[in-house]
Amino acid sequence: MQTLRTLKALHREGLLPVDPRLAEAADAMAIAITPEMLALIDRADPADPIARQFVPSAAETEIAANELLDPIGDEARSPVKGIVHRYPDRVLLKPLHVCPVYCRFCFRREKVGPGGEALSASELDAAIAYIEARPEIWEVILTGGDPLMLAPRRLAKLIAALDAIDHVGVIRIHSRVPIVDPSRVTDELLAALKPRRTALWFAVHCNHARELSVAARAALARLADAGIPLIGQTVLLAGVNDEVETLETLMRALVTARVKPYYLHHPDLVRGTGHFRVSVERGQALMRALRGRLSGLAQPTYVLDVPGGHGKVPIGPGYLGDDPDALPGALPGALLVEDAFGGRHRYPR
Ligand SMILES: *Cc1c(COP(=O)(O)O)cnc(C)c1O
Ligand code: SF4
Numbered sequence: 001m002q003t004l005r006t007l008k009a010l011h012r013e014g015l016l017p018v019d020p021r022l023a024e025a026a027d028a029m030a031i032a033i034t035p036e037m038l039a040l041i042d043r044a045d046p047a048d049p050i051a052r053q054f055v056p057s058a059a060e061t062e063i064a065a066n067e068l069l070d071p072i073g074d075e076a077r078s079p080v081k082g083i084v085h086r087y088p089d090r091v092l093l094k095p096l097h098v099c100p101v102y103c104r105f106c107f108r109r110e111k112v113g114p115g116g117e118a119l120s121a122s123e124l125d126a127a128i129a130y131i132e133a134r135p136e137i138w139e140v141i142l143t144g145g146d147p148l149m150l151a152p153r154r155l156a157k158l159i160a161a162l163d164a165i166d167h168v169g170v171i172r173i174h175s176r177v178p179i180v181d182p183s184r185v186t187d188e189l190l191a192a193l194k195p196r197r198t199a200l201w202f203a204v205h206c207n208h209a210r211e212l213s214v215a216a217r218a219a220l221a222r223l224a225d226a227g228i229p230l231i232g233q234t235v236l237l238a239g240v241n242d243e244v245e246t247l248e249t250l251m252r253a254l255v256t257a258r259v260k261p262y263y264l265h266h267p268d269l270v271r272g273t274g275h276f277r278v279s280v281e282r283g284q285a286l287m288r289a290l291r292g293r294l295s296g297l298a299q300p301t302y303v304l305d306v307p308g309g310h311g312k313v314p315i316g317p318g319y320l321g322d323d324p325d326a327l328p329g330a331l332p333g334a335l336l337v338e339d340a341f342g343g344r345h346r347y348p349r
Pocket of ligand 2: 100101103108144205
């Protein structure tokens with residue numbers, strides 16, 4: 001079984017309604033659904049959360065006025081090709097724009113795809129030279145595309161080059177491969193993920209507990225057993241995971257797979273993704289509900305990437321207020337603290 005890459009293949013699998021706008025959606029962004037993900041789709045469920053992430057929808061042709069071509073301002077912060085340098089101590093390095101699957105909500109929707117600009121050998125050298133010349137860069141985040149789409153030999157070479165830069169303390173890899181194409185997590189890949197000196201962290205992108213198939217959990221276990229610390233990133237997506245039970249199940253499943261939930265990303269203002277958007281108020285209400293239900297180990301930080309290249313910030317909810325006078329009794333100048341169960345309390349400043 002191969003990765004499905006065309007509307008025709010999706011029709012054959014019974015995954016698509018007939019809609020002329022789908023051709024436009026498929027033109028705007030490549031299609032890829034791995035056999036692993038295809039096997040998880042419940043065709044009897046028109047709202048299947050796996051299909052919703054990967055099967056193109058006519059809704060993608062609806063572009064809202066506030067949606068952006070470069071939703072998180074990568075371009076504005078790219079000093080050399082393949083590098084995004086927004087925070088002093090860390091950079092993104094994007095060696096390629098290919099992914100094992102194409103997620104319809106992708107924040108780099110306008111960039112990813114087969115044939116999308118990969119760095120040539122000399123461009124990669126220039127990107128590494130940029131890092132080498134800046135001692136303030138402590139962490140290099142390999143992203144893309146999906147860096148695990150590089151052949152293990154090339155990935156090993158890249159990691160060795162970063163490992164040789166004394167001021168680089170951490171290499172972080174952002175990938176969806178262990179979940180969507182777990183057979184790529186081979187011994188050869190694990191060997192490539194072993195810098196001699198730097199710490200290597202692995203951030204895995206997972207949006208629904210059902211993505212954690214037996215094979216995916218085995219791939220994560222291989223990474224964890226190789227001594228690689230795993231963190232999880234989830235995109236908050238309408239119709240995929242915007243219910244508290246769904247998020248709770250996902251966060252527990254991640255922790256059980258030895259993945260520490262790191263970020264819950266508020267969906268970015270990506271063109272043609274209005275059908276995935278969730279309001280900030282809804283996101284905060286979900287986070288508040290999780291706080292009352294879940295172990296601290298399973299709590300992600302809810303973040304927004306501020307459009308224009310201004311970086312990520314936690315967006316709550318906040319538990320401190322300014323109006324303790326609403327409570328009986330008196331404690332002058334006190335703060336109001338809300339607990340995880342909705343109770344309100346005074347606390348001295
Ligand atoms: C997301 C991002 C990072 C990493 O941010 P953390 O908060 O450290 O996870 C770094 N640089 C850029 C440009 C980013 O978009
Ligand atoms: S794997 Fe990541 S970069 Fe690739 S399409 Fe999905 S969200 Fe975008």
